[in-house]
Amino acid sequence: xxxxxxxxxxxxxxxxxxxxxxxxxxxxxxxxxxxxxxxxxxxxxxxxxxxxxxxxxxxxxxxxxxxxxxxxxxxxxxxxxxxxxxxxxxxxxxxxxxxxxxxxxxxxxxxxxxxxxxxxxxxxxxxxxxxxxxxxxxxxxxxxxxxxxxxxxxxxxxxxxxxxxxxxxxxxxxxxxxxxxxxxxxxxxxxxxxxxxxxxxxxxxxxxxxxxxxxxxxxxxxxxxxxxxxxxxxxxxxxxxxxxxxxxxxxxxxxxxxxxxxxxxxxxxxxxxxxxxxxxxxxxxxxxxxxxx
Numbered sequence: 001x002x003x004x005x006x007x008x009x010x011x012x013x014x015x016x017x018x019x020x021x022x023x024x025x026x027x028x029x030x031x032x033x034x035x036x037x038x039x040x041x042x043x044x045x046x047x048x049x050x051x052x053x054x055x056x057x058x059x060x061x062x063x064x065x066x067x068x069x070x071x072x073x074x075x076x077x078x079x080x081x082x083x084x085x086x087x088x089x090x091x092x093x094x095x096x097x098x099x100x101x102x103x104x105x106x107x108x109x110x111x112x113x114x115x116x117x118x119x120x121x122x123x124x125x126x127x128x129x130x131x132x133x134x135x136x137x138x139x140x141x142x143x144x145x146x147x148x149x150x151x152x153x154x155x156x157x158x159x160x161x162x163x164x165x166x167x168x169x170x171x172x173x174x175x176x177x178x179x180x181x182x183x184x185x186x187x188x189x190x191x192x193x194x195x196x197x198x199x200x201x202x203x204x205x206x207x208x209x210x211x212x213x214x215x216x217x218x219x220x221x222x223x224x225x226x227x228x229x230x231x232x233x234x235x236x237x238x239x240x241x242x243x244x245x246x247x248x249x250x251x252x253x254x255x256x257x258x259x260x261x262x263x264x265x266x267x268x269x270x271x272x273x274x275x276x277x278x279x280x281x282x283x284x285x286x287x288x289x290x291x292x293x
Contacts (some may be wrong), residue, residue, distance in 0.1 A: 002112045003027060003202070006190040007176040008035035008122070008156030011064070012042025012092070013238070016050060016187040019209035020177055027203070035156040035174070036062025036122030039101070040085065041234050042178055045092045061104045062122035062157065063129050068093055068101055084227045086232070090227070094136045102111035109150060115194025119150040122156040131158035132171060132195035133282040134291040141166040152199045154192075158282070161188050162291040163201050170199060178238075184190035185211070185241045204290045209258030214238055229261045253268055254278070 005024045010017050024032070034057055039045035041064070053058050069077045071086035080086070090098065105129065108120040122128040122143040132141055132155055145153060145166070152170045154269070160182055161175030175188030182188075186206040193202050215235070218224065224232045233244040248269050259265060269275075276284050 001027045001193050002031075002115050003191065003193045003196040004171060005029040005032045005173075006035065006154055006192055007032060008178050008189075009062070009176035009178060010034070010042075010048050011037055011160050011176070012045035012048050013121045013187075013214060014042070014044035015209045015211065016178050016207070019047055019207045020187050020189050020205075021051075023205055023207045023293035024189070024191070028065050029191065032057040033108075033120055033154060034059035035120055035154050036060050036128060037064045037156065038062070039093065039097075040064035040067055040089045042238070043092075043214060043221055043223065045089055046097050049093065049097050049100060051070050057149065058108055058120070059104055060108055060122055061101065061106050061128065064089075065101045065104065066128070068098055084230055088223065088226060089230075093136050099115050112194060114196065116152060116196075117150040118152045118154060118194065118196055118199060119148050121153045123155065125137050128157065131155070132162070132164070133158055133160065133172065134162055134164070134293075135282055138166045138200040141169075141171070145169050152194075154203070160282075160286055160291070161190070161204055164291075164293050172201065173197075174204075180241045180288075181237070181243055181283065182286050182288040185239075203238075206288070211238065229263075229266045232266060243279060243283050246280065247275040250278040251275070 011228055038048050038052055038059060067086040068089050071080055074289040110118040123130045125148055151168055155174050156173055158178035159180055162173045164171040172190060172192060174190035177187045177189055180188050184206060186208050188206055190204050191202040192199055218235055230245055233248050251269055
């Protein structure tokens with residue numbers, strides 16, 4: 001039997017990652033797998049990437065790695081020109097970190113001698129910007145996974161932990177180490193084990209950690225001042241474990257599509273009693289309970 005720790009969406013949260021490393025020691029895992037988005041948003045992207053590299057963990061790129069690799073290049077979509085966080089991310093990583101991300105794969109096929117092959121992606125195969133949610137229909141999931149030979153898939157991106165069976169596929173999402181979005185301010189990861197019968201979930205772990213170093217680092221690097229409204233709301237996501245950036249951008253698009261970001265806009269948004277209408281449907285009623293079917 002092979003035993004793995006499945007991590008994802010670390011987002012430069014070093015205190016959360018260190019707490020997970022300490023917690024996983026009790027499980028005697030043979031390898032650690034990281035399903036993308038190791039960097040960005042958090043203040044310790046370089047340190048998180050160094051840990052992954054030095055420990056020889058197997059990792060794939062997520063959508064946030066592309067902000068470091070494609071921002072300010074011909075590959076970047078036009079609307080990225082207004083983004084405030086990629087320059088901060090690239091500064092954190094330096095050229096060495098960017099070169100490491102450039103060599104990460106977009107997917108992995110893990111082939112252990114004593115367990116079936118396992119596919120690792122960030123979102124869905126070929127698209128790190130799309131996620132499998134509990135609400136995603138089985139037909140849609142089957143279409144997305146149609147070309148996947150492996151019967152087990154490890155994915156991420158939603159920051160919501162789940163275990164699903166769809167058709168011939170067994171799907172794991174370990175949730176987010178760094179920025180869970182289910183209201184519980186603890187690092188989320190999974191221990192999975194495989195043998196000739198397939199892969200099974202041994203444990204879905206939620207790990208408490210000291211968040212104060214994150215906020216001290218944000219203040220020290222003047223993250224809010226440099227990144228504007230999006231940076232301020234990103235900090236709120238760390239504090240609340242709830243989506244804040246997306247509903248703000250959606251609200252702004254609906255009510256002030258041409259207005260530049262400003263402190264006044266952020267104040268008005270924060271005064272909204274209920275932001276649920278501006279949330280994606282998948283996040284309106286999400287809880288911290290592991291979804292399994």
